Amino acid sequence: MRIIYLDNAASTWPKPAGVKEAMAEVIDHYAANPGRGGHALSKRAGKTLFQTRAQLSRLFGIKNPNNLFFFLNATQALNQAIKGYLQAGDHVISTTIEHNAVRRPLEYMRRTKNVEITYIAPREDQLFYAEDFRQAVQANTRLIVVSHASNLTGLILPVEEIGKIAREHSIPLLVDASQTAGILPIDVESMNIDMLAFPGHKGLYGPQGTGGLYINDSLELEPLIHGGTGSQSESVDQPQKRPERFESGTVNTVGLAGLLAGANFVLERGVEEIHKHEWTLARMTMEGLSQLSGIKMYGPGLDIERVGVVSFNIEGIDATEVSFILDQQYGIATRAGYHCTPLAHQTVGTDKEGAVRVSFGIFNTEQDVRDLLQAVKEIKEAFHF
Template structure:
């Protein structure tokens, strides 16, 4: 592969730490059997991989019982498990205008087939939630409140602890989508009153694709999304009640979970605070570098305000897809353009018709790479001297 600059970390982080690749190879060589399905040495080693993965994730998210961490193949599966496993016919849900389609589409599906009621709380032009409208919506006593932790389009950070406190006060279950925050923002499920936490392994946790998970509060029992073999209580016709088996039917991605554990270990070594500071500084550098370009509008929080490492923009003179295409083909810079699977957020910031170019930095992004994308955007938009 020709050398290039990767600035699509909001989709999947890359490159992975060497330890991730080494852990996956070791698991394939030494722990490639089915965990929980046998007592031979390799099966026991595979079970140990899952045990260690749950253990380190429970430390990262301040989870008391590691068996409340359920492995999934991505955040989308985790969100579907949480939403479809909790809601019943006629239930009320409050979500936000910056939710990903992995939240919106399951909700709209259940709205159509089960008659649930959904209200989306608006955000302002910087992606900040209207807390007054949230409080008013909670007066209807919804069963579930859902919010992303950080918008995958705008980079804005929602006040999860405050939302969690309000949800608890009104007797609602609180589900957080940590797709853009796990690994770069501190998450404490108890302190933040989070009942359900969906997270990816392949983004800020630096693990491979095909990994993710869901924290389920011990006070909540979800209906399983999948039914099948678990290696436990095989004589019973019903899915086991014990966690994590209840929610993990079928053979897991053991090698992927080994890689995820190594990725989380690297996150904890660097600390989410240090990673956030690194990504924030690079995002600010990019904002400062491109905000003077004529006909270009940067989305999300103003310069200097809190945000994750996402800088999205639109140009009134250049098509977003064209900009992204040229960045890739002419400058060797990988970004993403389009709707980013979050049409409600585009509606909120009036970019539903245009989409946006999204630059997203990561833990491996350098200042040189940030300056390279600034110069390239200036070139493409005709702003170079």
């Protein structure tokens, strides 16, 4: 059976040509420890890391690649940003569509450090307005944390406008780009983004076990992890120098070589083309589903541009069951349940039932969408309505 992979919001698959080869090249020819030895193989591994930092910096408009730090995923990057920056008694503004990778560290800081949190909700039209962030600013507001796009509905947040408000009030802005890195244009300078957390295994087409965090030069954060950095080894303190300050222990050179190949692919294709393709497929899906009776979709109207994520339910059939049948009978990989974002499910009213999520990548086709729509129609009919 042909597999139709529609779970790209979790991890993209397949990967572009070159990713596997770049990883095999490390294993076969230079899997030495980067930055730890003066020998040729260690230097070659170090060069791969530098190139990965440089290409990602190009993609995100980061001036100094040493302000970009590697982590194993977006969750670790977000934990570093949130726990490393917030202090007791601070106030933070976030949103009601955040993933648990943002919400849980925030709630942990509330419990342990008395951090105050304001979650901004979308208005009645289901859209977010930057003005609502301005209204929420308090004297002790020290951080604004927002997802660039929802992993449940694909809704894109007005990050640029939120960035302007953050800058006016001198409040740093942390953006969770898990659903947009490699998909939407991101320029940390012009968008006033002070910290940017991103996974390597989604829209950047790298392997799992890769991700990163950009931290603006002027921000001081406590490192979450202390240890060997291959530099200033005589000191008992973590070096101030970047990137070592936030990168203790051996990094994932094999994975990062794959991420470099993925980032090169994205830079060659261009995020505009990638987004256009994914949005075309998402809109086609929504239009097709809206023509079937008994289907409920979530998020704003069809005319509002989103990333390639669509969530829906078939009335009277459990989301998990729909996803299971799609997988077992049709070879269509989707994701059902709460997508690690119970807050967003509460926001769209699916906190009891969850939803089926389909999410597109650059390698999906219009035929994939037609096959999905046909499968949904058949499942619906098999349940007699």
